[in-house]
Structure formats: structure tokens, C-alpha cells
Amino acid sequence: MSFLAPTRLLLLLVLLVLIGTYVVVQVRRGKYAVRFTNLALLERVAPLRPGWRRHLPAGVFLLMLGVFVTGFARPAADVRVPREQATIMLAVDVSTSMRADDVRPDRLSAAKRAARAFLDGVPERFNVGLVSFSGTATVAVAPTTDRRAMRAGLDRLSLGPRTAIGEGVIASVQAIADFGAQYGQAAPPGRVVLLSDGANTAGRSPQQAVERATAARVPVSTIAYGTSDGVIYQDGSPIAVPVDGPALERLAQATGGRFYEAATGSELRRVYHDIGSSVGYRVERREVWAWFVAAGLVLACATSAASLRWFARLP
Numbered sequence: 409m410s411f412l413a414p415t416r417l418l419l420l421l422v423l424l425v426l427i428g429t430y431v432v433v434q435v436r437r438g439k440y441a442v443r444f445t446n447l448a449l450l451e452r453v454a455p456l457r458p459g460w461r462r463h464l465p466a467g468v469f470l471l472m473l474g475v476f477v478t479g480f481a482r483p484a485a486d487v488r489v490p491r492e493q494a495t496i497m498l499a500v501d502v503s504t505s506m507r508a509d510d511v512r513p514d515r516l517s518a519a520k521r522a523a524r525a526f527l528d529g530v531p532e533r534f535n536v537g538l539v540s541f542s543g544t545a546t547v548a549v550a551p552t553t554d555r556r557a558m559r560a561g562l563d564r565l566s567l568g569p570r571t572a573i574g575e576g577v578i579a580s581v582q583a584i585a586d587f588g589a590q591y592g593q594a595a596p597p598g599r600v601v602l603l604s605d606g607a608n609t610a611g612r613s614p615q616q617a618v619e620r621a622t623a624a625r626v627p628v629s630t631i632a633y634g635t636s637d638g639v640i641y642q643d644g645s646p647i648a649v650p651v652d653g654p655a656l657e658r659l660a661q662a663t664g665g666r667f668y669e670a671a672t673g674s675e676l677r678r679v680y681h682d683i684g685s686s687v688g689y690r691v692e693r694r695e696v697w698a699w700f701v702a703a704g705l706v707l708a709c710a711t712s713a714a715s716l717r718w719f720a721r722l723p
Contacts, residue, residue: 412482412695419477427470465711472707479700487694492533493596494687495551495587497580498523499539500562501604501633503571505649508605508638511673515634518673519603520562526680527555534687535596537583541576542568543610551587572611573604577659581617581624598626599687600665601680605634607652614655618662627665630656631679635671 411417500523506516530536535551538561549561580600588595600621608614621628632653639646653669660667666686670676 409483409485409696412484414481416481417477419480420474423470423473423477426473430466430470465714468707468711468714472704472711475700475704475707479697479704483696483700484693485696487696493535494531495535495537495584495596495598496530496687497537497539497551497583497598497600498526499541499545499576499580499600499602500565501542501571501573501576501602501606502540502565502567503542503604503606504567504569505571505606505634505638505640507567508634508640508649510635510638511633511671515605515638516565516567518676519633520565522673522676522680523562523603524559525677526684527558529681529684530687535587537580537587538562539576539580539583540565541572541579543570543572545572545575545579545611547579547583550583570610571604571606571608573602573608573655573659574614574617575611576602576604577614577617577628578612578620580628581621581626584626585624598624600626600628601631601683602628602656602659603631603633603676604656605632605638605651606649607655614659618659621663626663628660628663629665629668629683630660631668631670631676632656633670633676 500516500519502516506519507514509515511518527536532553535553536549536555536558537547537551538549538558540546540548548564549558552558577600580602581598584598584600588598617628632651634649634651636650638649638651640649641647651669653667657667659665666683668679668682670679
């Protein structure tokens with residue numbers, strides 16, 4: 409939390425003076441009471457003394473003043489505000505390694521299922537598109553709010569040889585730029601969510617993709633999907649297809665995105681939920697003085713109630 413008018417906090421010094429004055433007055437009052445030497449008579453004259461309760465209204469009142477002064481200094485805090493619109497491109501690896509069954513029933517089928525769940529949680533006004541990549545990249549669905557079109561695009565995904573991660577990112581960034589051109593300077597923010605299980609083996613390099621994404625100011629969040637024990641069979645021979653997380657992590661970090669690892673279908677769904685939450689909200693610096701005013705009013709009511717209850721008067 410910060411303050412837009414921090415010099416106003418100097419008024420707290422006045423509050424410290426009030427606290428000191430109150431303490432001094434109470435000490436002097438105690439000394440005066442001791443001068444009444446006939447303690448037995450004092451007990452009969454004032455048998456019920458409020459004790460600590462007589463300090464409570466004053467303490468709450470001073471606390472109330474402190475809260476009001478803090479609010480007067482215009483405190484500001486980071487507040488999550490829902491986005492009205494955004495463009496998200498899902499880039500899905502459809503290389504042959506995605507048929508590994510270390511994730512049941514296989515990596516691609518589980519990825520499709522998690523992507524459908526992601527669509528259910530994305531705000532309706534968000535435009536979502538789909539890019540599939542193996543040796544090349546293809547825009548399967550241009551950014552749209554039509555969730556049925558997206559689900560149909562996911563159903564059509566099919567496997568192919570090699571892995572062109574760089575091409576997948578570049579195609580996604582270009583799709584976001586083409587879609588945003590109709591809005592001009594008011595284009596909604598874009599984000600690429602890339603899911604892959606391997607290293608780049610075809611097309612342009614991930615470094616070229618990073619340059620394109622950073623120039624367009626489009627963060628790329630990457631998901632390394634699968635396990636280190638993944639195996640596919642070709643002509644009856646096993647071929648190991650372990651996940652290559654470091655390359656995907658470097659890609660995410662270089663573009664300002666996030667890197668995730670998911671070894672199961674349920675973990676992938678949690679990752680998509682986290683991505684949806686991060687994209688669906690933006691953080692804004694906003695004044696929160698109203699919170700302090702509300703707290704001060706509550707303390708004022710508490711002070712009045714306590715004083716009326718114990719002393720039959722307002723403080």
C-alpha cells in the first residue's frame with residue numbers, strides 16, 4: 409500500500425500529542441484520588457468504579473482519529489479488476505509425440521479435454537482462437553467469441569511429424585495482430601497459451617518467436633505437458649519422448665509469460681484455471697480511502713455505544 413498524499417500523515421503527530429495529554433491527565437487524576445485518605449469512606453461514596461472501561465471509549469476514539477487521518481492521506485493499493493475484453497490464442501502441439509499414453513488416454517486427448525474446460529471458464533466477451541503446430545503451424549480457428557467453433561476446432565486436431573514451436577508462437581501472435589487491427593489503438597490485450605511436450609525441431613527458432621512476441625507485446629505462457637517417461641511406438645520399436653521443460657520455460661520468461669508443468673490431465677486443468685484467472689483480471693492502482701472512512705465510522709459507532717452503555721453519555 410502507498411499514499412498519494414503522504415505529507416498528510418504528519419497529522420498523526422497531533423494524535424500522538426493527544427495520546428500523551430490523555431496519559432498525563434489520567435496520571436494526575438490518580439494522584440489526586442490518593443489524596444483522599446479516608447479509603448473506607450471513598451469505597452462507600454463510589455463503590456462501583458468503571459476501572460479499565462473508562463479508558464476504552466477514549467482509546468477507540470483515538471484509534472478512530474488515526475484511521476481517519478490515514479484515509480485523509482489517500483491510501484492506494486493494487487486491486488484486481490475484471491477485464492472487459494481480451495484475445496487469447498491456444499497453440500497446441502500436435503506432433504506425433506503427443507500420442508504418448510503416459511497421460512491417459514493419451515497426451516493429445518487429455519489436452520483437448522482440458523482446453524474445453526478452459527473455454528467454459530473464460531469470460532464470454534473474450535475472443536479465443538486456436539493454432540495447431542507440428543512441422544508447420546496452422547490457424548485452426550481465428551479469434552472468436554463462438555465457443556462452439558472453438559470446440560469443433562479442438563475436435564479436428566490431428567497428429568503430424570516434427571515440432572515447430574517457433575512457428576506456433578509466430579502464427580498465434582500474427583492472428584492476434586490481425587484480429588486487433590480492426591480496433592486500432594483500442595485493440596484488446598493479447599496472450600498466447602502454448603502447450604507442448606518437446607523441443608523445437610522444425611521451422612523458425614524459439615528466439616525468433618520471442619522477438620516477434622516481445623515486439624507485439626504479447627506474453628506467451630507455456631505448458632510443458634507429459635512426463636519424463638513418455639514413450640511412443642514406431643514400427644514396433646519404442647521411442648522415448650520425454651518432456652523438454654527448460655526450453656518452454658525460457659520462452660515464457662523471455663516474453664513476460666508464465667511457465668507451467670503438468671504431468672496429468674487434472675494438473676493441466678488446474679493450470680488452465682490459473683491462466684484464465686490471470687488473463688481475466690488486470691491489476692490497477694486505486695485509491696482505497698473509502699475503506700478507512702468506513703472503518704472510522706464503525707469505530708465511531710462503537711465508541712458511542714460503549715460510552716452510552718457504561719456512562720450514559722456520549723464521549
